[in-house]
Amino acid sequence: MIVLPLNRRVTFKTSMRGFGRLKIPRVVRSQFKLEPTEVLKITVSPVDQIGVRESFLGKMRSDGYVTVPAVVMALLKKDKPSLDGCVLEVFVEPG
Numbered sequence: 427m428i429v430l431p432l433n434r435r436v437t438f439k440t441s442m443r444g445f446g447r448l449k450i451p452r453v454v455r456s457q458f459k460l461e462p463t464e465v466l467k468i469t470v471s472p473v474d475q476i477g478v479r480e481s482f483l484g485k486m487r488s489d490g491y492v493t494v495p496a497v498v499m500a501l502l503k504k505d506k507p508s509l510d511g512c513v514l515e516v517f518v519e520p521g
Contacts, residue, residue, distance in 0.1 A: 432458040432466075435519040439473065442509045446494040448516060455490055462488045465521035470494065472502060473513045483521050 436458065440448050448470070450460065460466075462485060471479040480498045487493075494502075503509060 432460060432464070432518070432520050435517050437515065437517050439513055439515050442494075442512045442514055443491070444510055446496065446499045446509075447491045448494060448514060450486055450490050450492060450516075450518065452490065454518070455486075460486055462486055466492075467519045467521045468492060468494075469517040469519075470498070470502065471515045471517075472509070473515055475502075475504065478502060478504070 436454055438451055438454060440451070442448055454460070465483055465485060467481060468484050469479060469481040478501075480501050482495055482498050484492050484495075499509060506512070
């Protein structure tokens with residue numbers, strides 16, 4: 427496998443875990459050699475809502491999880507009681 431630095435936008439789908447966390451897949455982390463110290467621009471969009479997209483800057487933890495800020499969670503929820511288990515389309519690019 428070729429290891430490249432993250433220099434472009436990467437897209438994947440994942441489900442929202444508890445407490446506003448989402449996981450960056452291992453394949454993406456290893457292919458682009460993502461480090462927990464890197465600042466990333468993360469854009470999330472619920473698959474079932476068209477036109478709803480929010481961006482934030484964040485760091486990945488060593489286990490691959492990123493915590494979505496509470497303000498972004500509130501904007502994504504709209505009329506849903508919770509986003510746990512909701513499928514999100516995630517765009518990750520260098521910050």
